[in-house]
Each structure stands twice: as C-alpha cells, then as structure tokens.
Amino acid sequence: MGSVLLPTLRRKREVDAAIRDTLDKVLVLRFGRAADAACLHLDDILAKSSWDISKFTTVALVDMDSEEMQVYVDYFDITLVPATIFFFNAHHMKMDSGIVPVKLSDGEELDGPIFR
Amino acid sequence: MPPKRETPTPAAVFEYCELCRRNHNQGRRHRYFPAHRTALAAALSRFRSKLSDLRRALRHPSSGPRSSLWCPFCSVDLVDLDSRFACSNAIYHLTSQDHLNGVKAFLRKHGGQMDQVESYRISDDELAKWEKCCESLSTEPEMLSEGLIGPTPGLLKDIRNKSTSKNLDNFAESYIPYSSNTESCVVMPLQSPTNGAYYPNSTACHGSSTFGSIPYSPSCEIFGVPIKHCGLIPSHEQQIMLGTDLLHSVDTKMKGAQSAILGNEPNSSVSCVVHAQQKISDGNNGQGLKANVHTGAPPPWLEASEHDQENAPLRGYALPSSRKGKSGKLNPKRVGAAWAERRRAEMEMEKRGEPVPETSDSSWLPNFGSVWQSGTRKESRKEFEKNHKPHDEKSNKLPLEIKPYISKRMRVGSRASRMIFGGMPNKCNKRGVFLSKKSRPANSGMLVGAFNYYVSVHLLLLIRDGSITSRGNMEQGHSTCNRWRTVLS
Numbered sequence: 001m002g003s004v005l006l007p008t009l010r011r012k013r014e015v016d017a018a019i020r021d022t023l024d025k026v027l028v029l030r031f032g033r034a035a036d037a038a039c040l041h042l043d044d045i046l047a048k049s050s051w052d053i054s055k056f057t058t059v060a061l062v063d064m065d066s067e068e069m070q071v072y073v074d075y076f077d078i079t080l081v082p083a084t085i086f087f088f089n090a091h092h093m094k095m096d097s098g099i100v101p102v103k104l105s106d107g108e109e110l111d112g113p114i115f116r
Numbered sequence: 117m118p119p120k121r122e123t124p125t126p127a128a129v130f131e132y133c134e135l136c137r138r139n140h141n142q143g144r145r146h147r148y149f150p151a152h153r154t155a156l157a158a159a160l161s162r163f164r165s166k167l168s169d170l171r172r173a174l175r176h177p178s179s180g181p182r183s184s185l186w187c188p189f190c191s192v193d194l195v196d197l198d199s200r201f202a203c204s205n206a207i208y209h210l211t212s213q214d215h216l217n218g219v220k221a222f223l224r225k226h227g228g229q230m231d232q233v234e235s236y237r238i239s240d241d242e243l244a245k246w247e248k249c250c251e252s253l254s255t256e257p258e259m260l261s262e263g264l265i266g267p268t269p270g271l272l273k274d275i276r277n278k279s280t281s282k283n284l285d286n287f288a289e290s291y292i293p294y295s296s297n298t299e300s301c302v303v304m305p306l307q308s309p310t311n312g313a314y315y316p317n318s319t320a321c322h323g324s325s326t327f328g329s330i331p332y333s334p335s336c337e338i339f340g341v342p343i344k345h346c347g348l349i350p351s352h353e354q355q356i357m358l359g360t361d362l363l364h365s366v367d368t369k370m371k372g373a374q375s376a377i378l379g380n381e382p383n384s385s386v387s388c389v390v391h392a393q394q395k396i397s398d399g400n401n402g403q404g405l406k407a408n409v410h411t412g413a414p415p416p417w418l419e420a421s422e423h424d425q426e427n428a429p430l431r432g433y434a435l436p437s438s439r440k441g442k443s444g445k446l447n448p449k450r451v452g453a454a455w456a457e458r459r460r461a462e463m464e465m466e467k468r469g470e471p472v473p474e475t476s477d478s479s480w481l482p483n484f485g486s487v488w489q490s491g492t493r494k495e496s497r498k499e500f501e502k503n504h505k506p507h508d509e510k511s512n513k514l515p516l517e518i519k520p521y522i523s524k525r526m527r528v529g530s531r532a533s534r535m536i537f538g539g540m541p542n543k544c545n546k547r548g549v550f551l552s553k554k555s556r557p558a559n560s561g562m563l564v565g566a567f568n569y570y571v572s573v574h575l576l577l578l579i580r581d582g583s584i585t586s587r588g589n590m591e592q593g594h595s596t597c598n599r600w601r602t603v604l605s
Contacts, residue, residue: 016417021463023456024446071416075408089452090417090459092409094493 005047006030008061012068018060019087026057026093031064031073032082039082134188135159135226147227156226159188163236170210173203174238174246177253189236190218201250210238451493525576 009015009029019027030046032039043061050059064073064081072078076085076092086093130139133146135155140146147153166185184195185206196205209215219236223229407413446453465471 012416016419019417020459023459024450074406075413075416077406077408077410089450089456090415091452091455092415093451094496 005050006043006059006061008063010063010066010069012071015062015069015072018058019090022058022087023089025088027087028057028059029062029085029087030059030082031062031069031076031078031085033064036081042082042084133226134191147225153227156228160228160236163188167210167236170203170206171238171242174207174242175249177201177246177249187215187218189222190215201253204250207238207243207246210236211240211243 009018015029018029028046030039030042032042034040046059046061050057053059062069062072064078076083078085086095129143130141131143132139133152136146136152142149147156170185184193185203186193187206187209190209192209194206194209196203215237216233219233220230223233409415
C-alpha cells in the first residue's frame, strides 16, 4: 500500500510513537486507503516530495481501514478520504488555507490554495 | 535615367474586420498590425477562459440553469434549450467537424497560430466520457439528487475573505451550472463547539441553510469528485489535501491531469458518497457523546504514555527525526518547545536504560481543539488560557477598606458652609472664599449637613457665575445665605 518510500502505520502505537517522537519537525499523516485512487495519487505526490522536504517534514501513511486507527478517525472526525493531518512537536496543527489565483504554464489561470 | 514610373495602385477594397470592428483597406497586411493582434489575443483568451469553464462542466455534468456560449469562430450562439444537462449544446458544437473547420478558417483569416486549433475544441474522447457521466447520473438513486452540489458562485466566507470577491467575479462569468440548492453555499467555520454533533444546517452555511454544500473551487479539479458529490462540509484536512495536491500539480499540464481524473471519476464519486453517507449516519447517532478534537478531548497519542515501557522495544516504529546540530537556533517560543525538550530528555534516558518517570502532568496539553473555529492559533490559545486560568487571584481580598466616595463638590461645599457659620473670612480672593479652621461647625447633624450642602451648592454657583468675585461681593453671598437660612428655618 502506498509508496515504498513512505512508511505505512497500521497500529495505534506506531502512530503514537510517530507523533510523540517526531521532534522539531512537521509530521504529515495521510489517512486513507490503498484501494482509493485519489489516495494513491496523493501518495505518489507525497512520496515524490518527501525527499525535498525531508529536512523539516516527515511524511507517513496511515491505513484507515485498520481497527486501531478508528480512534484517530473518530478523534479528528475524518469523513473525507484522503485526509492529511499535520503535527508539530505532538501538537495537532491547525492549518489556514486561502485561495489565490495561480497562473499555469499554458497561460490558464486557476485558483490555488495558500497556507498561513 | 528615366524617372521611375510610379504605377498608381488600384483602390484597395475595403473590408470589415470583426475583431477590430472597423473597415480597412489594408488587405492581408491588416492581420499583422499590433491593434489587430491585440484584439485577436483578447478574443482568444476570452474564449479560452469560457472553454475552461465548459471543461469543468464536462467533468462534472449537472442539471442547472440554461447557459449560452458565443462561438467566435463560427459566429454562432450556443444555447441549450431542451437538454437535461447544462451546456450540452455547446459541448456538442465544440466537438463537431463544423466547429473545427470554423476554427481553422478563423485562425487562417486573422493570423492566429494554427497549432493551437485543438485547444479551442473538445475532443471526441472527452465527449464520450461526458456522455458516460450523464448516463450514470441519470440512473443514480434519488438520494444523490440533493447531495449533488455543483459549482456555485457563493462566497467562501471564512478566514479567506480577501480573495472571495475575486472568486465571485470569476464564477459570475463562468458557464458552470449550479444546482438550486446551492444558492447560499458558503462554508463557515463553526463559531461554537458542536460537541461532536453534526448539524447540516448549522452556522457552517451562510444565509439560508443548505445541506452541507461546498462551494466549487478549481482546486477540486484534481480531486474534486469526492468533495462535490459527497455534499459535505469540507474539513480543513480535506482542504489541506487539496492544497497539497494543487501545489504539486501546478507544474503539470492541466490536460494530462484532467484525463487522469476523468478515468477515475465515476467510481470514486459513488464510493465516496456511500462512505460519506455512512459517516453522517454514524455521526448523527453519536451526537454529544463523541470525544474528539472539537470537544477538546485528550489526544489519543498521549494516552500511550501509560504503555511507554511496554512499547520501548517498538521504538523502531518511530519515524527518524534528525536532531538539529545547533539546538540554539531553534526558536524557544515555537509550538511545543517544552514538550520537545522534555521528550528529548526522556528519549535519552531510555537510550541509557534509565527508567523514565511517567509524565502525568497534562498542563502542556492543548486541550483546546479549535479546529473548526476561525482565527489563528494564538487566539485559540488565549481563549484556552483565559478559561483555564488559576483561581488563586479571586481569593485575594482587598487590603484597603472600601469607603464611600465623596465627591469634590461635597468636600468643597462643606468648607464653604463652615465659612458661613464661622463669620467673615479673613481673606478672600477673586474666585473663592477663605475658610479658617476655627470656623468649622461643631455639630454635624443630618439637617445641618443638608443645609450645608444646599448652601455650598448655591455658593458655588454664584462663584461660578462670577457674582462673588471680590471682598465686597461677599456680603451679597452672605445675604443669599441668610435668605436660605430663613427659608430652611
């Protein structure tokens, strides 16, 4: 499931250890399923970018279908798949995102998100 | 040398240019003039933007209000009159051979680049996929009819208020149809915690309530199907997911991404809807009983502190986190700085094999969830600290005895009354009266006090009005006071 580069966490203690022991680095947990195409697409993108951001970010995948993971699914009230949750020093990070126009290479303009 | 014979040029035929909207006799040279090139570029970019909106409708067909599209290549107004799905006439026209011929003729006539012909039409593959989507939509159960949320021009009123007006303008010009349920589809963060309850018509919607509808956003193009068809309020995680994806796909061509998504669209939409429906039903059943991030429940990863010693051999599952060589450069005020330092010390102790004391102190615990509340993390932290302030300050009593306030007028008035009873003052200045200590009255009964008060007030008024300005006028003041005294007696 997921990418070869990104670790997949299936037990609660694994997720707990990841959150508690990732210090001074942003931890990105992707909650999703291996069967979902959107999840696979996201996993691919995360895997490709994980090396570039490895100095300040750690990325991991969480299998939502696992029974032990339901605690986290309920805690974060995850309803849409895939979902990405950010942590920093064991604190759940609230992300504000906005929409700004993004010009693509072929001249088309889209609305893209910004984070603050 | 014989002079050059200037052959008189025949009168050029005037012709009308639709782009420049003027008659000219420049012939074929006209297309190379800068004004014409500018007009051509503007017309093509306008059509391209409308076509991009049409492509969105192509990926997410929905029945909505009728829209019209003017095709500048064929000079045809495309209005869908009797079709069930919006923009169907426009889609069929853009796929037709006639339109292709018209595009080629237009570009040949006005000097456009012939290699961009394909970008001004819709391919047969896209048409086939759209027709397939339409068929699947027409056969889907009715429960999705309310949940189908099309793109809306509604404002996304939350913290992203700055860009909402621009989005509104863009959407107003678009040809994307929207369902009638989405007239007020605005997602607002909840102003108060819901205690885990799910209220579809809560403050999450601005204006009239709708079923958890989501405003359309181009970022949904990549993974828009799950959001749009699920009809749920997007969580910030979903938005983050969208953002993450869009950031990485900015460099990729839209066409490639579109074709990839189109193939996966029908299956994922249905599966996501089912999943979402199940989640909603579960959420509704557990209203008020859920302990989650919104209710401020303790995080599950901290409950693992009891099993730390058991999980010591499982330390390998911890993701490798490189420690900074120079920790002094880390911001001491960063989020979770105290936790990081303490945890680092614990890990070193574990490495050395020393028993780690159980940290039952939850003071650092960010009990405030504030995931769905608007505002920055600072505000939510201030709110948390305010609510959890220690109550020691309330037990401190005021050291001073509380005395009733005596106004200056009362104080001045008492001095003035003393002057009256005590006789003529030794001195007086222009404005005030001089009272000697000897002239203070002995008794301070209630009646005398009241009399003093009224007299003093009257005197003050006289002084203010300038009646008593010099020694000579004191007699006037005294006569007034005598009058008062006789009245009161």
